[in-house]
Amino acid sequence: MITSNLRINQLSDDAYQSYLRYLEVLDDKDIDAYAAFLADDVSIQFGNAPAVEGKAAVVEMLGGYWQSFKSIEHDLTNIYGTDRSYVLEALNHYERHDGKKVTVRAVAFTDKDEDGLVSSIRVFGDTSALFEA
Template sequence: MRTNKLRINQLSQETYKWYLTYLEAIDTRDVETYSRFLAEDCQMQSNNNPPVQGKAAIVQFLADYWKTFASLEHDLLNIYGSDSAFVLEALNHYKRNDGKDVTLKAVAFTDRNEAGFVTSVRFYTDTAELFA
């Protein structure tokens, strides 16, 4: 994960540390660790695709999705919002399964409940080049 381009961060220090750990689970594609951040009734939506409902379904979705590329690294640009609802603007650096490097602009909206578990994630990026 890269943080040297992070310009604006509106999260508290505690939530920022939590979020870096959350993103690290994504970057390492560790679905078991990632699942520990999710509320049981969490919902995830990518672009205009139908939402994935529930922690178990999200875990299965990500286990399958993360096999479609070789690696991912988040490059944080800005984090706006509060500790319970925020948006990340980032560059996502992928290595495709054919070895080609691809960088995509992305945003991810995250909501957390009072216990700190993720209840909703909506991420938006044009993945055409990743899967070309």
């Protein structure tokens, strides 16, 4: 994860540190550690695709998606919002299984429930280059 390009961070220090741990397990593609951050009724939506609902379904979908590329590294540029509802603007640096490197400009809207677990994620970015032949 790259944090040196972070210009604006509106989260408290505790929320920011928690978010960094969340992004670290995402960059590590550690689905079990990632699942610990999720509420049972979490939903995730990528662009205009239908939302995936429920922790088990989200874990299954992400587990498969994360296998479609070799690595990902988040390069944080801005975090706007509150400790419970925020948006990350980032450059996501991927490496495909063929070694090609792809960078995707993306934003991710995240909401947390009263227990501090992620209840909703909406991600917007064009990942088509990641899957080009």
